[in-house]
Each structure stands twice: as structure tokens, then as C-alpha cells.
Amino acid sequence: MITRADVDALSRLGSDQWPIVSLILRVDKERIDDDYTIRLKNLLREAADTLDDRFNPQQRKAVLEDLERIREFFRDEGDRFGRGVAVFAASQAGIWQVHELPRDVESQIAIGFEAHVAPLIKILEQLEPFVTCLIARDSARLFYGRLGKFEELQQIVDEEVPGQHDQGGWSQARYERHIDEHARAHFKRVADELFHIFEEQPYRWLILGGPDEVVAAFLEQLHPYVRERHAGTVRVLMEANINEVHEESCEIIRRWILDEKLRAIEMLRNEVLSGDRGVAGLEPTLMALQQGQILTLLVDDSYQAPGAVCLNCRSVQREGGTGQQCVFCGGPLQALDNVVPEIVTGAFRQGANLLFLTQPETQEPMRDLGRIGALLRFSLTSQSEG
């Protein structure tokens, strides 16, 4: 499965000389009424038909050869994919990359001198890993997963913790102390394991499951790096099946992501009102992008805006009529029906946090903020003063 590091490397992939074919294909074999080979055929034809005068005859020939190579690749190997696939091809420049994607991708093809990565940036939130830990006083189950994929790592049973009925001749107080010591040792062991997993395969969120008092005691034993990832607690039994654990965990993650977006919109609104560290609307966002200022980009997922991109310095601009030049470097501009993918990619390259507003409850409060905006790295006022 593709990772954030892969997308990061792809966002820097480019060739001055040879166009790159960027294909994203949903390969959903569970739906027999939905044949991916037909979708692929249509995309390849569409790409061949739209090769325009951006490219010289050698470049057009190279693209047609890559389209054929992609066709053969899926003919021979397409059936080994089960969800989504991304292919980036510019054979003349030595570029040929295939990445597996989650299921929820929109099939599309693009040809340009850079890899078209905006659709991959959009699915990054589905790729963020999390760990779910079901915890009891003498056992634990650990799971590692993403919104689209989940597996059980291990079960930990520390049987030296006596059960409630094994009290024997102990006094109640002594028995409880004994239980507590064993439970604490067990919590410590599980906490160490969670930290070990974090070091091996860092995860963004930790979800716990168990009785409130157990979860509270366990949280105290966690390493601070692990504890700060705690995103919520699920209500499932220790014996729950993995699908139930996954579903409940995803619910918590989705809620967490939604809250993060709502918080960011409120922060943006405050920053825009105080004129300090936030900009709203297309033009100010483009300016912030140009200045390398974007800390967090917020964009309504359905928002589109025409504009242009400079073929020389890559800057994104509002206007792009024929014959116009880049306002920054005087280079040639390419007009685009929609520059939002370029803004997204540019912000991603700056290391910005990207928040795509996909639900009405996040799109609605962004409406009067121009549907696109950014929290900034530096305050606007301190910049104009100094």
C-alpha cells in the first residue's frame, strides 16, 4: 500500500523533457457489474485523444508508447490488484512506478511534466496508521490498521494475575493489593509493547477499549509519545471479532478527523477576523502559497477554480489567457480549468497539513470564507512591520 513517503517522493517527480502519464484506476473486482478493464480502455483512449500542442512529436510518440505499456501491464498483471492502483510512467525518462491504493479512489488519467499527485494527497488521511488496544487487568489484544485495512498483531495474556474467585485464605485487602500489583505489571508490559510498536512502525492514533477504570489506570502507564496519541475509547468486549473492533475504531478516527477539521475552520475564522495568521479565498491563498507560508490548507472538496500554472517556476496564478506571462518570472503560462489540484500539490510540497472538507457540516462553515483558505506559518502583521 502506498505511504506518505511515497506520495512525498512522487510530488517531486518531474521531467523537463518527457511527459509523465499519471493513471489512477479503481480495480474493484467485488463488483462484477463494474469492469475495470473497460474503464481503463476509456481512460487510455481519452488520454491519447487529448494529446495537444503542449507536446512535440517525439513527446507525443513517447506518451503513446507509455499508454500501450500501461495497457499491456494491466492485461498481464491487472488481476493481482484488488482495490486501487496508481501508475506513473515516462519510460524515456526511466520513470515507471506502480502503487497500490485504497478502494475509494476516483479513476482518472493526466499527462504533464510532473506526476499528478493531488488525488493521492487526498487519500492520505485514509492511510494514517493507528493502533487499537483492548485492555483488561490480565490480558490485552493489539491491532494495527488504517481506515481501509486492519490486522491483529498479538494477544497478551498475563495469567499470574489471579481471578476474582481465587482468593483462598487471603484477606480482602491483601488480595486487592496483589491483584493491583499484577495488573500494574501487566499494564506496564502492554505499555512497553505499544511503545515498541510505535518505534518500529509509528502510528498516528491510539484507540483503547476496556472498562473506564481499567483504561484510566492503563493510560497512566503509557509512554508520553503513545499517550498523546489516544484518540478515544471503544465499547467492545475482549472477545469481539476483528471486524467489529475495526468498525468501532474507524468511527473514533472519523470523529477525530471531523473535529480536527471543525477546529481548524474556527481557528481560520478567528485568524482571518484578526488579520493575523489566516487567509481566506482564492487570491490570498495563492499569495500565501507563493510565499511558502501555508501551514494548513483548508479546501472544500467540491471547490474548483480556473487559473494558470507557470511552466517555468510552477507558480499558480489566477489569470492565464493565451500569450500571458507569469507575473513572477515572465515564463509561459498554461491555462487550467481548475487550479485547485496545483494548489494542493504546492501546499503539500511546502510540508503543509491538508484538510479536505468532504462533508456538508465542514463545507457549510467554509462558505463565507471563500471555500478555500490557509492558516499561515508567520503572522501577516509581523511580516508587514518587519
Ligand SMILES: [Zn+2]
Ligand atoms: Zn513563473
